[in-house]
Amino acid sequence: TETANNGTGWTAAWATTGVSGLTTSGNSQSLYFGQSPALTSDGSTHVWSESSKGNERDLGTSIPLGSQTLYFTALVHGYAGSTTGGASEADLRFGFFSGLGATGNMRANVGITDGTLFAATATDGYGVGDTAAGAFVDDTTYLLAMKRVGGTGGAIFASLIEADGNSATIATEPGSWQVTQSGETGVTLQSLRFLTNGDGDGGIRIDELRVATDWDSAVAG
Numbered sequence: 001t002e003t004a005n006n007g008t009g010w011t012a013a014w015a016t017t018g019v020s021g022l023t024t025s026g027n028s029q030s031l032y033f034g035q036s037p038a039l040t041s042d043g044s045t046h047v048w049s050e051s052s053k054g055n056e057r058d059l060g061t062s063i064p065l066g067s068q069t070l071y072f073t074a075l076v077h078g079y080a081g082s083t084t085g086g087a088s089e090a091d092l093r094f095g096f097f098s099g100l101g102a103t104g105n106m107r108a109n110v111g112i113t114d115g116t117l118f119a120a121t122a123t124d125g126y127g128v129g130d131t132a133a134g135a136f137v138d139d140t141t142y143l144l145a146m147k148r149v150g151g152t153g154g155a156i157f158a159s160l161i162e163a164d165g166n167s168a169t170i171a172t173e174p175g176s177w178q179v180t181q182s183g184e185t186g187v188t189l190q191s192l193r194f195l196t197n198g199d200g201d202g203g204i205r206i207d208e209l210r211v212a213t214d215w216d217s218a219v220a221g
Contacts, residue, residue: 001047001055009211011058017102017193018054022047022206031075031141031207033163033170039205046075046207049092049196056102058191063213065107065150066186070096070211071173071218072146075163076112077205078138086138088115090204091126091197096148102193107185108148110158112136112204113197119146119158121183126197130179135160138202143170145218147177154184173215 002021005013014021030044039046063070072094078087093111098104110119113126115136120129136142141163148156157177161169192211196204212218 007209009060011060011100014055014057015101016054017056018195019052021055022049022053022194022196025205031077031205033075033141033143033165046205048203048205050198050203052195052197054193054195056191056193058100059189059211062188062190063211064186064188065148065154067151068213069150070108070146070148070189070213071215072096072108072110072148072212073208073210073218074144075141075207076136076144076160077141078112078136079203079205080138086202087112087136087140087204088138088202089198090114090136090202092204092206093126093195093197094146095124095193095195096189097191097193098187098189100190102191104190105187107150107187107189108146108156110144110146110156112144112160117144117158117160117179119156119179119181121148121154121156121181121185129156129181132178135178143219145174147173147215148189150185150187152184153182155180155182170219
């Protein structure tokens with residue numbers, strides 16, 4: 001959330017982009033891979049939203065897609081909102097931009113809308129690019145994983161991997177990604193924008209955002 005400066009590999013703290021920043025859990029509970037129940041009281045926190053909110057953060061090291069592959073992962077969990085819905089109404093997206101402060105060209109967009117997983121190489125918005133309907137359901141924790149390859153033959157790939165507690169599940173990147181879209185680019189990625197959408201839509205919890213240039217680093221720990 002805004003002003004929070006935890007984690008490594010960033011230039012500065014999270015900044016608000018949109019209506020307001022995401023809400024940090026106030027009960028020292030977090031998501032983790034393979035957990036039961038949905039939240040664990042471990043002294044850490046996660047963020048959550050049931051409305052339109054957003055944050056942005058700049059990468060400490062720019063990632064040139066012409067020579068490097070970008071991996072992104074986050075733990076996500078859908079639940080019934082305070083007024084309506086659930087995972088079938090929750091909206092979430094992560095966009096990577098060529099400029100600082102979520103400016104310039106979008107070169108990767110991945111997220112969930114109304115239970116549908118989507119990924120697009122360069123198009124902003126929800127439900128764009130390639131989609132997989134019904135991939136996101138209530139009361140299940142997933143690892144949202146994205147891979148963005150640039151240069152000749154460039155493409156974006158994404159999957160929702162159920163948090164089953166088995167380390168073998170994420171030992172290697174998916175052999176078959178749920179969604180993929182072609183799109184060449186050699187630009188440098190420098191920032192991440194993190195948005196949720198809606199008013200009283202289904203709730204969504206997010207934790208452990210990782211940006212890396214190899215799969216092992218994206219799922220480390």
